[in-house]
Structure formats: structure tokens, C-alpha cells
Amino acid sequence: MNNFIYDIPTRVYFGENQLGNLGPELSRFGKRVLLCYGGGSIKKTGLYDKVVAEIKNAGLELFELSGIDPNPRVSSVNAGADICKKEHIDVLLAVGGGSVIDCTKYIGAAAYYDGDAWDILLQKVPVEKCLPVITVLTLSATGSEMDAAGVISNPETKDKIGLIFPPMQPKVSFLDPTNTYTVSPYQTACGAADILSHIIEVYFNVNQDLQMLDGVMEVLMKTVIKYAPLAMKEPDNYEARANLMWASSWAINGFVNGGKRQAWSCHPMEHELSAFYDITHGLGLAILTPRWLAYTLNETTVSKFYQFGVNVFGIDAALPPMEVAHKSIELLSEFLFKTLGLKSTLTEIGIDDANFTVMAKKAVTGGTMHAFQPLAAEDIEKIFRMCQVK
Amino acid sequence: MNNFIYDIPTRVYFGENQLGNLGPELSRFGKRVLLCYGGGSIKKTGLYDKVVAEIKNAGLELFELSGIDPNPRVSSVNAGADICKKEHIDVLLAVGGGSVIDCTKYIGAAAYYDGDAWDILLQKVPVEKCLPVITVLTLSATGSEMDAAGVISNPETKDKIGLIFPPMQPKVSFLDPTNTYTVSPYQTACGAADILSHIIEVYFNVNQDLQMLDGVMEVLMKTVIKYAPLAMKEPDNYEARANLMWASSWAINGFVNGGKRQAWSCHPMEHELSAFYDITHGLGLAILTPRWLAYTLNETTVSKFYQFGVNVFGIDAALPPMEVAHKSIELLSEFLFKTLGLKSTLTEIGIDDANFTVMAKKAVTGGTMHAFQPLAAEDIEKIFRMCQVK
Numbered sequence: 001m002n003n004f005i006y007d008i009p010t011r012v013y014f015g016e017n018q019l020g021n022l023g024p025e026l027s028r029f030g031k032r033v034l035l036c037y038g039g040g041s042i043k044k045t046g047l048y049d050k051v052v053a054e055i056k057n058a059g060l061e062l063f064e065l066s067g068i069d070p071n072p073r074v075s076s077v078n079a080g081a082d083i084c085k086k087e088h089i090d091v092l093l094a095v096g097g098g099s100v101i102d103c104t105k106y107i108g109a110a111a112y113y114d115g116d117a118w119d120i121l122l123q124k125v126p127v128e129k130c131l132p133v134i135t136v137l138t139l140s141a142t143g144s145e146m147d148a149a150g151v152i153s154n155p156e157t158k159d160k161i162g163l164i165f166p167p168m169q170p171k172v173s174f175l176d177p178t179n180t181y182t183v184s185p186y187q188t189a190c191g192a193a194d195i196l197s198h199i200i201e202v203y204f205n206v207n208q209d210l211q212m213l214d215g216v217m218e219v220l221m222k223t224v225i226k227y228a229p230l231a232m233k234e235p236d237n238y239e240a241r242a243n244l245m246w247a248s249s250w251a252i253n254g255f256v257n258g259g260k261r262q263a264w265s266c267h268p269m270e271h272e273l274s275a276f277y278d279i280t281h282g283l284g285l286a287i288l289t290p291r292w293l294a295y296t297l298n299e300t301t302v303s304k305f306y307q308f309g310v311n312v313f314g315i316d317a318a319l320p321p322m323e324v325a326h327k328s329i330e331l332l333s334e335f336l337f338k339t340l341g342l343k344s345t346l347t348e349i350g351i352d353d354a355n356f357t358v359m360a361k362k363a364v365t366g367g368t369m370h371a372f373q374p375l376a377a378e379d380i381e382k383i384f385r386m387c388q389v390k
Numbered sequence: 391m392n393n394f395i396y397d398i399p400t401r402v403y404f405g406e407n408q409l410g411n412l413g414p415e416l417s418r419f420g421k422r423v424l425l426c427y428g429g430g431s432i433k434k435t436g437l438y439d440k441v442v443a444e445i446k447n448a449g450l451e452l453f454e455l456s457g458i459d460p461n462p463r464v465s466s467v468n469a470g471a472d473i474c475k476k477e478h479i480d481v482l483l484a485v486g487g488g489s490v491i492d493c494t495k496y497i498g499a500a501a502y503y504d505g506d507a508w509d510i511l512l513q514k515v516p517v518e519k520c521l522p523v524i525t526v527l528t529l530s531a532t533g534s535e536m537d538a539a540g541v542i543s544n545p546e547t548k549d550k551i552g553l554i555f556p557p558m559q560p561k562v563s564f565l566d567p568t569n570t571y572t573v574s575p576y577q578t579a580c581g582a583a584d585i586l587s588h589i590i591e592v593y594f595n596v597n598q599d600l601q602m603l604d605g606v607m608e609v610l611m612k613t614v615i616k617y618a619p620l621a622m623k624e625p626d627n628y629e630a631r632a633n634l635m636w637a638s639s640w641a642i643n644g645f646v647n648g649g650k651r652q653a654w655s656c657h658p659m660e661h662e663l664s665a666f667y668d669i670t671h672g673l674g675l676a677i678l679t680p681r682w683l684a685y686t687l688n689e690t691t692v693s694k695f696y697q698f699g700v701n702v703f704g705i706d707a708a709l710p711p712m713e714v715a716h717k718s719i720e721l722l723s724e725f726l727f728k729t730l731g732l733k734s735t736l737t738e739i740g741i742d743d744a745n746f747t748v749m750a751k752k753a754v755t756g757g758t759m760h761a762f763q764p765l766a767a768e769d770i771e772k773i774f775r776m777c778q779v780k
Contacts, residue, residue: 210633243602
């Protein structure tokens with residue numbers, strides 16, 4: 001059993017109408033606030049006005065960076081860092097989903113660096129400091145609201161890099177399930193696939209540490225499987241949105257890892273897909289995950305699939321393990337592609353095999369040789385091919 | 391669904407041989423360390439020497455308070471606070487179980503108060519500051535290593551009071567399962583009963599908030615049921631000790647509450663038993679819990695018992711709910727009194743009905759009227775009587 005350090009200091013205000021706490025929380029860190037957001041959906045929903053009112057009421061000075069893209073770009077990080085330096089920003093407020101929060105984290109780090117922020121992603125410079133980040137979450141998916149990770153894309157080099165730097169951990173996050181009522185069924189489905197993938201990447205692990213955490217992961221997966229379809233059908237179902245939201249944070253804030261050390265598999269592969277084709281992260285993960293599972297299933301790994309099938313999908317424990325394993329992959333596929341209604345192949349979303357070889361080579365640099373099943377570039381290319389229409 | 395604030399900033403070093411981090415962590419807060427411990431078992435196990443070596447290696451100045459009792463007394467709090475004031479202590483280091491940690495927390499609070507520390511327990515003075523507390527845990531039970539609560543006894547008044555003050559939250563805790571290898575089977579059993587009780591007090595709740603947290607609580611209960619007997623049988627089973635240890639922290643650090651607001655029932659009752667008779671907390675809880683459950687079971691509450699029976703004890707879901715409910719209480723009793731081997735009645739541990747009326751009256755001041763089933767003093771007296779040999 002591996003040792004680990006548990007350290008999740010983010011304070012979370014969970015529930016409706018908690019924004020009254022935003023002003024005091026921002027004020028702990030200073031007077032000058034940079035509000036970071038995306039394409040303006042928060043203006044349509046009225047959340048922008050609410051947040052700005054709280055900032056003004058608290059007597060704080062407001063600066064803005066808008067237009068942060070899904071798969072956020074290093075150009076946004078540089079633009080935000082420039083504002084921080086020029087305007088002597090004290091605290092960052094990210095209002096949005098994982099892309100906005102990820103970008104804001106790197107803005108906070110890049111504010112202390114004078115060169116191109118991409119140097120941080122290339123690990124040419126360490127991240128020892130970060131401006132304090134506070135978040136108001138609008139999408140249940142990446143868990144960025146409660147972890148120290150972030151993923152940034154560089155369209156020029158077709159690179160998408162995700163790293164973890166403890167100083168980037170949000171100080172405070174506001175999780176109000178009603179802020180996700182306007183998330184479309186499709187984006188809700190993609191978010192659910194993302195949450196599931198975060199858990200599956202850890203659950204399928206060679207380190208059988210702390211069994212209680214396997215139980216917690218099974219609960220989180222069952223939570224997503226139960227509530228994502230409900231949230232798609234009834235967008236303003238508070239219970240469904242609340243359970244999905246809290247599950248998204250706990251899927252990836254580090255708690256379920258507890259010493260289970262190993263590289264992830266589907267995320268490095270998906271990062272190549274979205275770096276090359278700018279697809280939605282959760283959709284890419286949905287397409288990849290069942291194929292990756294099928295590719296890694298063998299006599300050695302079958303026991304984990306058996307546990308997954310019995311405990312998450314309720315498959316009869318008396319069946320032969322290999323049968324349970326195959327059935328668990330089928331049921332996961334059925335959930336992703338029928339219940340959630342996501343497209344099931346790369347072909348359907350316009351991705352052919354033109355870049356499979358180069359993407360596979362880049363994906364292995366993410367450490368996939370140290371994953372649940374070691375994956376070389378050839379393996380990854382095969383998995384990409386499994387995702388095509390036959 | 392109720393709103394809530396999640397805020398658990400304690401950093402945890404989990405696993406073996408992590409004490410190398412103790413010196414640097416203490417040093418973050420200053421040079422002058424007050425080491426607090428109990429009756430000296432940490433000297434027998436060698437843990438004392440290891441801790442002192444780390445303190446000396448870090449160039450810190452060491453002060454000591456020993457002799458903190460199980461059911462820690464306000465006299466120890468006052469003694470510790472006196473040392474803090476006289477020696478200008480910067481940081482407190484609790485090495486022990488819940489009693490030592492609870493006492494140390496109040497020492498940290500009382501260090502900023504010039505009167506009798508009992509005033510803090512009587513809530514005559516607020517706790518706005520606390521010296522930083524670092525813990526090295528030696529018993530999996532109370533969860534004090536990761537929460538802001540503590541219980542102190544006053545033998546003169548026969549009072550035992552538990553309160554929560556956020557400044558008392560430990561900054562850092564060292565959870566090394568091997569430090570619990572020397573815990574006797576009996577104390578392991580009492581600890582397991584304590585952990586179970588913490589979860590049961592929250593699980594049996596009228597607020598059906600965030601179903602995922604019910605799932606997490608079921609996992610934690612199953613973890614205790616699986617690993618406590620194993621730890622009793624094989625005291626140096628790392629896996630068993632590790633799972634129990636992490637479950638003890640997560641049973642009561644606040645995560646599973648998530649807006650489930652209601653007063654506890656068995657803890658206020660047990661605090662009277664141990665205030666009057668100085669019994670082991672977990673043993674008192676074990677005796678009380680199944681009787682309290684039996685007393686609260688009715689047509690309105692049965693659905694929660696049904697969920698408990700099916701999900702925790704695997705009782706056939708097709709049985710009538712009331713049958714499942716009764717069976718769940720039977721199986722819990724069997725676990726506590728047969729598997730863990732704890733005494734099952736107050737009579738057997740030398741407690742007669744002499745003080746039932748006065749204890750019941752004192753217990754209701756803990757807020758039991760706002761519990762899962764409102765409990766007046768008469769109800770509590772009846773539950774005490776249910777705990778006698780018939």
C-alpha cells in the first residue's frame with residue numbers, strides 16, 4: 001500500500017443563493033478582482049449580473065477577461081496574465097466550467113512569470129506562486145473547482161497539456177446546482193462522461209490500496225449513472241443537478257486516489273483528439289473509454305472488471321468473471337451511447353485515421369507506459385482504430 | 391435540500407514512515423512546541439522517541455504535557471494552557487487518540503483566554519483563535535484528527551461537553567496505520583463502535599439530501615464491519631488498520647453531512663454515561679445504538695432502516711420493509727456484541743438505574759428534541775432501561 005498526502009483546502013459553498021459570501025471571500029485577498037469567463041452565456045443566464053453586483057457591493061474594483069474558449073488556449077492565459085501585471089490584480093474570479101477555471105488557474109500562475117505562459121506548460125519554469133483563485137461553477141464535469149490541475153491547448157503546435165500545481169488550487173468555490181439548469185442535455189451528457197472517466201482512470205488500478213476508496217468510487221459512478229439521465233430529462237431537477245455537481249468535484253479532487261499511483265490512459269489519448277480536432281473533451285472520453293477497457297481486458301485484469309460489473313452495474317456475481325467483464329463494458333457502452341445519447345465513434349464526429357499515428361506517438365509522452373495496462377504508441381493507435389465505424 | 395459549507399483544510403500524511411515531515415510542518419508555525427500525550431503508552435511503543443527525535447532534529451524547543459486521561463478533563467486543559475502562556479508556545483503537537491487530540495485542541499483555545507477553560511465549554515467565551523494543532527494519531531475512533539470538535543469532562547460537576555470550533559481544526563495530521571498495531575482487540579472494537587455510531591447518527595436523518603453521501607456512508611459502515619474483526623484478529627494487518635483509520639476520519643470530518651442538519655442522539659446519551667461512570671465512549675455507544683434504533687423504528691422511519699438493512703447488511707430487498715428493519719438491528723447487535731465481543735448491557739458494566747433520570751434530563755440539553763426522532767427526557771430514560779439486563 002502506497003503512502004499519500006491528502007490536502008484539499010478548497011472551501012466550498014454548496015447550494016442556492018450563497019453568493020452573498022462572494023464579496024467577503026474575495027475581500028480576504030485584496031481589492032482588485034479579475035473576473036474571467038467564457039463566451040457570454042453567463043450574461044444570458046443573469047449570473048454575470050449577480051456576480052458583478054456582489055463585487056460592487058463589496059467595494060471591490062472589477063477587471064474582466066472574457067472569451068475564454070472550451071479547450072482554453074494559451075493566448076487567453078497570456079492575455080489574462082498581462083491584465084494581472086498591468087492592473088496589479090489581487091484575486092481571480094473564474095465564473096464558468098472547467099475550461100474557464102483551468103485557464104484562470106494558469107493566469108494566476110503566469111501573473112508571476114514574465115515570459116510566454118506556454119513555458120509553464122512545457123515545465124521550463126516552476127509554479128511556486130499563484131494569485132488566489134475563486135470559482136463559481138456552471139458545469140459539472142472537470143472537477144477543476146476543487147483540484148490543482150488544469151489543461152491548456154496551443155492551437156499553433158496542436159498540443160494540449162494538463163499539469164497539476166498545488167498553488168493553483170482554488171481557495172473557494174461556489175457550487176450552486178441551479179447554475180447548471182441551463183446546461184444542455186448534450187453538454188450534461190458530455191460532463192457525465194467526463195466525470196465517469198475520471199473515476200474509471202483511477203478505479204482500474206493495479207494498486208489495491210484502501211478498499212474503502214473503491215467503494216466510494218463505485219458510489220460516485222452509480223451517482224452519475226442515476227442522475228445524469230434525470231438531469232438531461234429534467235434540466236431543473238435540483239436533486240439530480242446537485243448530486244452530479246458534488247460527484248464531479250469528488251471524482252477528481254484527489255480523495256479517491258489515496259496512494260493509487262499510476263498514469264491515466266484515456267485522458268492522454270483524448271487530449272490528442274481535442275488538440276487536433278477541438279472536440280468536446282467528455283465526448284472524446286466517452287468514445288475512447290469502452291474501447292480502452294476492451295483492449296485492456298485479459299486474464300490478469302479481469303478481476304477488476306468483475307468487481308466493476310458486479311458493484312456498479314449489479315451484474316450477477318455468480319456468472320463467470322470474464323462474462324461479467326464483457327457485460328460490464330457492454331453496459332457502460334449502452335449507458336454512454338444509448339442512455340446519454342452520445343455519438344459512439346470517431347468516424348461519426350468527423351475524425352478519420354489521418355493523424356492516428358502522430359497522435360498516438362504524442363499520447364505516450366503523457367506516461368501511458370505506466371498505466372493500468374502499459375500502452376505503447378502501437379497500442380494507442382489500435383485503440384483509436386477500434387473507435388472507427390467498422 | 392439544505393445548503394452547506396464544506397471546509398476541511400487539514401493536511402494528512404497517510405502511511406508509514408512519514409514522520410520526516412513532522413519537523414518542517416511544526417516549523418511553519420514557530421519554534422516552541424508543546425507535546426501533549428496520555429498515560430505513556432507512546433513511550434512503550436517507541437513513538438515518543440521518534441517524535442522527540444524529529445522535533446530535536448528540526449531545531450525546535452520541546453515542552454511537554456503528559457497524563458491526559460481518556461475522557462479528558464478540564465484540569466488537563468487548564469494545565470496545558472498555563473504552559474502555553476508561560477512558555478510562549480507556538481504550536482501544539484498531540485500524539486495519541488481522540489482524548490489527547492480533543493484536550494490539545496482546547497489547550498490551543500484556552501491559551502488565548504485568561505480564566506478557567508471550563509468557561510469555553512460553557513460557551514461563556516467565544517473561541518476566535520487557537521494555537522495551531524498538529525496530530526499524530528494512535529487510535530482509529532473519534533475522527534478528532536480531521537475535525538474541529540472536542541469533548542471535555544468535568545468530574546466535579548459530572549459534566550461532559552462536546553463542541554465544535556473551526557479554529558481548533560488540526561492543521562496537519564499524521565495517520566500511520568502501524569501506530570495502531572498495539573491497540574488491543576477490546577479498544578479496537580470500541581473504536582469501531584465509535585466510528586459506526588458517528589455514521590449512524592448522520593445516516594438516520596430526515597433530510598434526504600445528496601443521495602451520493604448515503605452511498606458513501608454505507609461504504610464507510612461496510613468498511614468498519616469488514617476490517618474491525620480482522621484488525622482484532624491480526625493486530626498488525628496493515629490493510630485492516632489502514633482502512634479503519636481512514637474510515638474513522640471520514641466518518642466525522644463533515645463530508646458525509648452535506649446539509650443533513652439534525653441533532654445527534656446516541657452521543658448526548660453516551661456523554662452522560664461516561665460523565666457519570668467514566669466508561670469507554672465507544673462501549674457506551676455500542677450498548678446504546680441498537681436500543682435507540684429499536685426505539686425510533688416506526689412506520690414513518692422504516693424506509694431508512696430498510697435502506698440500511700439492504701445496502702449495509704445485504705438483507706434481501708424483497709422482504710417486507712419492517713422485517714428488513716428488525717433484521718438490520720439484529721445484525722448490527724450481532725456485529726457489536728458477538729463479532730466485536732463488546733458487553734451488551736449497562737448492567738454488565740456495572741451501571742444500574744440510579745442515575746437514569748438525572749442523566750436523561752441532562753442528555754436532552756444536547757438538543758435531542760431536534761434529532762431523527764425527537765427524544766424527550768422520558769424517551770431517553772426508556773432507552774437507558776432498554777440497555778439493562780431484563
